Amino acid sequence: NAGVTQTPKFQVLKTGQSMTLQCAQDMNHEYMSWYRQDPGMGLRLIHYSVGAGITDQGEVPNGYNVSRSTTEDFPLRLLSAAPSQTSVYFCASRPSNNEKLFFGSGTQLSVL
């Protein structure tokens, strides 16, 4: 099993550009989520999903969209990037019968 795979690892965007951060897991986990990590702010939940076709907002959802068309994939879309979205983004997943959260390796995003 590859676990939780995030791509890309690094990305630089200009203000106003759009992009999608990819997250895939091969563990058949029902729960998937996106966090952003900023210095001194910890990990803040952006969006999460408890299964295919079901998504919900976390603590800081503004400026981000998600969809969950399959169990394996949970992409995060930035529609119009802003410098405030410069951060490290982590995707995480867990099965419905276990509380342990598995993290991807992260995407470092800079918006200029």
Added chain:
Amino acid sequence: GENVEQHPSTLSVQEGDSAVIKCTYSDSASNYFPWYKQELGKRPQLIIDIRSNVGEKKDQRIAVTLNKTAKHFSLHITETQPEDSAVYFCAASEVRGTYKYIFGTGTRLKVLA
């Protein structure tokens, strides 16, 4: 909304001493409390967790205690070693409800040789 407060934000200890990190949560429905260790440039890794029906859990040099009445839980690391230097995050979750994990803001632990 739900909130998890974590203290201190930085902690320096001498090698061999103990380190204690404390967290307080606001949502009384929370029933699962994990602790994550994050080394520089790496992903967070689960090091220990505790469920609400348990007051204390220990795994070698690390232990976690939970006080449900006061809504706080703590991480204890004994006999600290240089490789314990990292950022530690606590979290709270209601795993059979919303599935949301709310994280604390992190503690940067430095173990001085």
